[in-house]
Amino acid sequence: MLGLLKLKFTNPGGVTSLIRPAVIASRCYATGAKEMTVRDALNSALDEEMSADPTVFVMGEEVGEYQGAYKITKGLLDKYGPDRVVDTPITEAGFAGIGVGAAYHGLRPVVEFMTFNFSMQAIDHIINSAAKSNYMSAGQISVPIVFRGPNGAAAGVGAQHSQCYAAWFGSCPGLKVLVPYSSEDARGLLKAAIRDPDPVVFLENELLYGESFPVSAEVLDSSFCLPIGKAKIEREGKDITITAFSKMVSYALQAAEILSKEGISAEVINLRSIRPLDRNTINTSVRKTNRLVTVEEGFPQHGVGAEICASVLEESFEYLDAPVERIAGADVPMPYAANLERLAVPQVEDIVRAAKRACHRSIPMAAVA
């Protein structure tokens, strides 16, 4: 963990900017006035919720004086003081548990994990004392806590800093798992998560923090809130459905653009919520297009794509014209070398190839290293 801090110091919050999503379906956003980065979206959401409700407080490593390891909590310490923006020692299990205990008594903690890889040190508290408590106590004690932080692969950070936890947390009843993509998602879902009376695991993505997205006036309003458990159709299409979440949505949109030039009209669904999973939207889309490609960054076995496949098979089997294609990260711990890392994470070409396979076009097989 000290290694990560050193890295962050020399590269504070900055990240090599990636290709912006080439097309953003304009009907999804109001006539784009302002642009906002995901980082600012999260910061403003936290700021507004903390100012509206004095029981909301932020806790985590480096959230206060360092202004946040990824600068998400920048400025909050000055505004709200050290009682509400709590710098903790390096004790994930301890402070996650403290957050849960505080939530038992009605405070609304927002616990930041520097990355979700470190949540493994605290996973006992996320699952056993947060997720299960409302059930075990038969509704007496609810846990209005938010665990947030970056999830998934970043750039060259190696095996222990790159795992995607959407599937692990998504399998646990009692948790809500949210995966925002754009600034609108980040603002709306974080506000919904903080106001929610249940434990929410909020999986952000480090590479998206610096990305800018247009935001409408509605999004900037302080009561803006997105529904938990509803996916968003980022781009409409009629030939194939591509589901993705977090960073992979941008890749899916790029793939959809490439596919449209080849005459395949792809519908891109931004899941936004892993638990509850919006099975309705996914199935309605598959019944329309008859083909499905699921895209995720995490490990393939028991992943989010596996759950979506199963759901589609159970509910829309007769509508499928081709087997469901699963795109996931490689079944290996994340390598360090840049070219190997590129192979271990899905790329736009993988999505395009899978879509063409599902549409029964002949395509070359494996990728070139």
Add this chain to the structure above:
Amino acid sequence: VSDVVKEKKVKTTGPASNLLITKEEGLVLYEDMVLGRTFEDMCAQMYYRGKMFGFVHLYNGQEAVSTGFIKLLKQEDSVVSTYRDHVHALSKGVPASAVMSELFGKKTGCCRGQGGSMHMFSKEHNVLGGFAFIGEGIPVATGAAFTSKYKREVLKEADCDHVTLAFFGDGTCNNGQFFECLNMAQLWKLPIVFVVENNLWAIGMSHLRATSDPEIYKKGPAFGMPGVHVDGMDVLKVREVAKEAIGRARRGEGPSLIECETYRFRGHSLADPDELRDAGEKNHYNTRCPIAALKKYIFENNLATEADLKTIDKKIDELIEEAVEFAEASPLPPRSQLLENVFADPKGFGIGPDGKYRCEDPKFTEGTAQV
């Protein structure tokens, strides 16, 4: 075996000069300990008759710790415990019938049968569990103490001086979360008391085999808080130490670590054959039963008569009998209860901008399965 852990003399006045308790207090303490003991004995009986199942961990022999500490608390103070939590819940005020039905897995239990022996929760009495993982309750207790301080300083509820007690065993004192919380509690001066129920055994692992320095109370000063060792078989000594520690926390002076050397008369759980503990050790502690000790004190100081205590015994016996009958007669939870209470918000779709649950909006579509 227990001689290795030296007994530090706590500053108490001798019984002859100044009595530590009044008659009323004495009877309250006696009643609470007898309640705990009788309840646990009944649990054992019910388990062997098949009415209770799963993991059941009994508290026989340790009653002095629970009674000594919890009887000094207010309703708003919180208690967090481990899987050996029946008596903590009872001392805090959860009715015996509710605890018994919970153990039987009935709808009328304190958690409607969904928690079980190891997960006793009561919002009304501020019993925050009941955790199966040792050490898990310590950060949760620290969080409850954090809330108390937050309410006083940030939310400006000036009279909020609620104290939290965290009960855990000797095995837990080797766990990382214990040390993490000693650090943070002292760092932020939280109103918590860490109560170690050192019964010298963690299932079959002797404390001395598992710990490099077996004197647990010394770990307190290492973090800057007072560490006190007390004889956990003597409820009056425990009570004196508890008064000081709870008072310290209530005044905002920070946490304390209290090591109560105690002993469990039964095995770790009802499934434990308890073969590793030496018979000589067990006999030694059997002679030091806390209830017998309190009885002796009461008689020696003429605080109450034999008849008074017998009345209490009888009252508790009847109470426990009623609790068993109540639990027996209660219905099992209905099928519909299986999917309830997973989330505090009914279907888990969150709260809309109007502040109401989204799934209650008639236009909202949802795709969850029905049972």
